[in-house]
Amino acid sequence: MRRAIALAREADGKPGASPIGCVIVCGEKIIAEGHNEVDLRPDPTAHAEIVAIRRAAEHLGSSEMRGATLYSTLQPCGMCSMASIWAKIGRIVYGAQRNRVHRMYFEDRHLDTMDFITDAFRNDLTLTGGILAKDCAALYYKPDDDVPVEEQGNI
Numbered sequence: 001m002r003r004a005i006a007l008a009r010e011a012d013g014k015p016g017a018s019p020i021g022c023v024i025v026c027g028e029k030i031i032a033e034g035h036n037e038v039d040l041r042p043d044p045t046a047h048a049e050i051v052a053i054r055r056a057a058e059h060l061g062s063s064e065m066r067g068a069t070l071y072s073t074l075q076p077c078g079m080c081s082m083a084s085i086w087a088k089i090g091r092i093v094y095g096a097q098r099n100r101v102h103r104m105y106f107e108d109r110h111l112d113t114m115d116f117i118t119d120a121f122r123n124d125l126t127l128t129g130g131i132l133a134k135d136c137a138a139l140y141y142k143p144d145d146d147v148p149v150e151e152q153g154n155i
């Protein structure tokens with residue numbers, strides 16, 4: 001998670017990138033990492049998790065990542081939760097939970113994207129949230145922050 005936080009901080013200084021970091025670990029080795037590159041590419045699907053999943057698939061030469069752990073500084077959105085399920089990732093670990101950050105980081109009002117994970121057919125997928133949550137949440141706007149219009153992601 002500390003490596004994911006470093007990636008997020010690195011992205012914070014890059015135009016077009018957003019401070020969300022992701023690392024995928026397999027067999028105790030980092031096989032892929034990334035940060036949000038949505039406006040850098042530009043590509044609306046270039047969330048940190050998707051960037052890292054694509055790199056992990058290239059590294060493994062496979063679309064299946066059984067046994068791999070995905071670390072993200074922020075609770076994954078719906079797209080990234082689903083991608084993790086389809087990638088057959090074994091464990092998702094995230095830092096800041098949805099209730100610690102501004103609503104603009106998520107696409108829906110009431111659904112908790114982690115319900116996608118807990119409701120998945122797979123029984124080999126585990127989920128851990130709130131790891132280094134304070135450090136991770138410090139990367140983002142807080143729930144009641146007045147976010148400048150040009151930075152409002154999903155509102």
Ligand SMILES: [Zn+2]
Pocket residue numbers: 047048049076077078079080081
């Ligand atoms: Zn996402």
